Amino acid sequence: MRGNGLGIDFDQLITREHTESVKFDARKSVFGTDQVIPLWVADMDFAAPQAVTRALEERARHPVYGYSLFPESLYQSMIDWFASRHGWHIERDWILLAPGVVPSLHAAAMAFAAEGEGIIIQPPVYPPFFSSVQKTGRRVIENPLQWVDGEYRMDLEHLAACAQQGARMLVLCSPHNPVGRVWRREELEGLLEITRQHDLLVVSDDIHCDLVFDGHRQQMLASMATREDRIITALAPSKTFNIPGMGLSALVIADAGQRQAIKRVFDSLHMQQANPFSIVAFEAAYRHGGPWLDALLPYLQSNMQFVRQYLQQHVPQIRCAQAQGTYLLWLDCRALGMTDGQLKAFFIQKAGVGLNPGISFGAAGSGYMRINIGTRRALLQQALEQIRDAVQAHVATALGRESR
Ligand SMILES: Cc1ncc(COP(=O)(O)O)c(C=O)c1O
Incomplete structure (x- = not known):
């Protein structure tokens, strides 16, 4: 997002692979494959406020740690x-x-x-x-x-x-x-x-x-x-x-x-x-960091609205409650009619998206998934398109089975 007056671009692609990032570099061990868009562990894909980077650089220049x-x-x-x-x-x-x-x-x-x-x-x-x-x-x-x-x-x-x-x-x-x-x-x-x-x-x-x-x-x-x-x-x-x-x-x-x-x-x-x-x-x-946060919040809020609207329009089987805060959304996937094991496998293998299974948040999370929206809008869109295609294929297969 340019235009926040601070030159902060939350749409900028920052490659995090091979930075020992849990979110990206632990995919193989967590999901069994690194071919998933990682929208799980709770950190964001955005650069920290410049003031933080500058303070770290300055500290690093003093060579005694x-x-x-x-x-x-x-x-x-x-x-x-x-x-x-x-x-x-x-x-x-x-x-x-x-x-x-x-x-x-x-x-x-x-x-x-x-x-x-x-x-x-x-x-x-x-x-x-x-x-x-x-x-x-x-x-x-x-x-x-x-x-x-x-x-x-x-x-x-x-x-x-x-x-x-x-x-x-x-x-x-x-x-x-x-x-x-x-x-x-x-x-x-x-x-x-x-x-x-x-x-x-x-x-x-x-x-x-x-x-x-x-x-x-x-x-x-x-x-x-x-x-x-x-x-x-x-x-x-x-x-x-x-x-x-x-x-x-x-x-x-x-x-x-x-x-x-x-x-x-x-x-x-x-x-x-x-x-x-x-x-x-x-x-x-x-x-x-105040001005950075003030620029971040509208970006996150529009990511949240984007995900909700996209799901309402294209994947009505998945319902997403309006979040009032955090960069985590709670997806109600119960209408897909899957067990928790099937749901987890579905998102990894069919949708190619790495989310947190709702069941890991307690029995009350059965049938849900958690998605982290602290990322570029374009990546979220790609993930949502993959989810849409996977759900459509799942629904078509289920219908085919019923009509047989
Ligand atoms: C509610 C809550 N508490 C604590 C943490 C993690 O805290 P820390 O990394 O400082 O241990 C998280 C991270 O997602 C969180 O959501």
């Missing part, structure tokens, strides 16, 4: 970003830096629930929400999202019932991957009422918080909290500015005791070292 500190200016860049973009005031002392958000989910499970105790998650949801609980020996309690009036909602009644099954913690995904919901204030207020009643600690994974489309507004749960609420927020510039490979995120924890509890887990694994490159990328992104 030794053990590094987190500078105060890095904390301040994040504080300023959340104050100006989200109206949320974060105190310096509340911030605990962490390698990635997923390690923080593991650490929170270990810090706030004992082995065998319950942690509530709301599927369909990002697979590490399951695995962070299971791999740490805690117990998953599922509060599945409900489809109500054309959108996914949290089932707050069922959540109260879940809380009574010995749950210690709830992991919220806000905005929600994979269904693209941006939770409204009143929904989060309802959630807080229940977590207060049942003394549940909430880990709010707000990694997608900046990727919100027109007409919707991200509410940071922690900014709505009272002193009695126990809320930990996981944040990162990684999705916002397309720098997830940098591996640096942050936890915001207002309560000193809770902060210590997480810190003890990290310390026990010696997970403290800052990477000289992730430090400069993090700070440059939050300090200077």
